[in-house]
Amino acid sequence: MSREMRFTDPGEGIHEAEVVEIMVDAGSSVEEGDSVLAVETDKATTELPAPHGGRVEDIAVEVGDRIQVGDLLLTLAGDDAGDAGDDHGKSTGGAEDDAPGTEETGDRDGASTGDKATEQDRKRRRKGPVPAAPSTRRLARELGVALETIDGTGPGGRVLDSDVRAAAESEETEPEPQSAERDEAAQAEQPAGERKPAPQRRPVPAYEPPDFSRWGEVERVPLRSVRRATAWEMARAWAEIPHVMHHDRADVTALEHFRRDNAEEVEAAGGKLTLTVLVLKAAAAALRAMPRFNASLDADGETVVLKHYCHIGVAVATEQGLLVPVVRNVDRKSVRELAVELTELSRRARDGELTREEMQGGSFTVTNVGGIGGRLFTPIIRHPEAAILGLGRAELTPVATGDLDTPAVYARLLLPLCLAFDHRLNDGAEAAQFVNRMRGSLQDPESLLLAV
Structure with a gap:
């Protein structure tokens, strides 16, 4: 049967x-x-x-x-x-x-x-x-190794990347018929009539693109997995949410001294004290004071959903694409607790071990490109949230103080901030007040210690 x-x-x-x-x-x-x-x-x-x-x-x-x-x-x-x-x-x-x-x-x-x-x-x-991380499974597919033939050396028999590489070099390992890359290439080379049709998640574009091969050689590859999901979600957010961007800079000179002074203690606890961690605390304080930035607009377009929790998503760049694990109850945790939790979530994101639950339920998002390089950028809100905060690269910058008659110039570490917000829920004045609250917290490290 x-x-x-x-x-x-x-x-x-x-x-x-x-x-x-x-x-x-x-x-x-x-x-x-x-x-x-x-x-x-x-x-x-x-x-x-x-x-x-x-x-x-x-x-x-x-x-x-x-x-x-x-x-x-x-x-x-x-x-x-x-x-x-x-x-x-x-x-x-x-x-x-x-x-x-x-x-x-x-x-x-x-x-x-x-x-x-x-x-x-x-x-x-x-x-x-077979117990193995998704990143290890991906490596096995790329090297043509069958995970089932490997005895893992990790805890509980977990197959590690090193096990896969060792198996790929061993003559006793039975290779897979073809790697993931060759599978994709073969799929792309199939005639359109024989290829499995992709389900439509959004309307067909209203325009017909030109035949690009008229001007030179081209290659057609499918938009896959995380990149495809990101493309769909970003297009939806940009189409449905009226974005407004509010830019400012925060003087984080004292905050950077605080970070350096406490980095070893946090590292001993298993975390990494970064500017992003400290920004999470400042954002939580601002969200608690101004809850409409921690809200969502209901499907009827006429009801505001105010969330009495503070779950902040943090964008993490991985080989798969951009993933956003969610740190729960940021407003109730200490700086040290947040540093340890964010370090572990970031590692699991890069290793492909996050669950769907760990990437859901966020009420606000922070994304930081400063570590990669970027003075400033304008992020797109994650639907159905009300706002997202983008961080640029903190730089030593000459800052003039005093008055016109007795000016003075000092070198200060300035952190660029960009708050993208849903104009249906908040106006420019509220956005300025929100960022001002964050600036005040970031410029006063003692306030972050007290915010637990």
């Missing part, structure tokens, strides 16, 4: 995903609960378990395919793994029995090859998903 496995609704308003890994082959046997596919939904990678056991009869998707709820993923034959073959097949894995040299009583000439195949098959059939 054949049964279909389809992509079920993962909830939280998600309707599509991208196939990033296929963990089984046609003809292989699986048990109920075995991971058979890995898919990426927006910014989180999830392994899909088999709903029941059996032999994989057909795989209906390929790596790189975009699937929607209800799409067929694969077909399983048999009620469970044991029903997939006869009693003899249960002990040897089914179809592999016909291969010469793989049985215990087979030819001695084929014993070496048979032992190798048996060992790799044993590893492939281990119950449950």
Whole structure:
């Protein structure tokens, strides 16, 4: 009896995903609960378990395919793994029995090859998903290594990047048929009529782009995973939210001295004391005083949702793209607690280990390009939040003080600030007051220590 496995609704308003890994082959046997596919939904990678056991009869998707709820993923034959073959097949894995040299009583000439195949098959059939970070899985796909054939050296048998690289260099590792890059290239080279159509998430553009190949060689590659999700969300936010930008600079000279004086103590606790951490505390104080910047406009367009919590998202640049983990209850935590938590969240973001829950529920966002290089920029609000704060590079700047008759010039460390806000919820005057409150906190480090 054949049964279909389809992509079920993962909830939280998600309707599509991208196939990033296929963990089984046609003809292989699986048990109920075995991971058979890995898919990426927006910014989180999830392994899909088999709903029941059996032999994989057909795989209906390929790596790189975009699937929607209800799409067929694969077909399983048999009620469970044991029903997939006869009693003899249960002990040897089914179809592999016909291969010469793989049985215990087979030819001695084929014993070496048979032992190798048996060992790799044993590893492939281990119950449950292989413990590995998404970044490690991505590395394995790029190097053509099957994770199931690796014995992880990390805690609890977790497969590490070093394990994957070692396996790639070993002659005993069975390579995958082709890497993720080749999969994408092959998909792009397929005739349009044979390619799996991508689901439409937004209306088709009102214009027809020109044939760019008229002017030279071009390459067409799909917009994938995080970059695709970012493109959709940013286009939606820009189209639906009337943005206004308020710019200012904060004198963080004293704050930088405070940061340096306390950096070692925070590092000993497992965190990294950065300007971003201190800005989070200043932002929390301003949000508490001016809650309409911590709000959202309801779907009816006539109701303001005031949030009595302060969950601030922090943009983190990763190899996958821009991810925004959310730090909960910023207004209730000390600077040291925030430093430790943000350090761990940032690491997990770069390693691809964040869950969807850790990137949801934000009420305000902070994004800092100063560490990469950028004097100033204007960020786009994350829908459905009311505002986002962009930080530029803090620079020593000559600042004139005094009056026209007795001016004086000093070198001060100035931090550029850009508050992008939803003009439906706040006006320019409120934005100026909000940034002024932040400037006051940043220029007075003692106030940040007291804000717990």
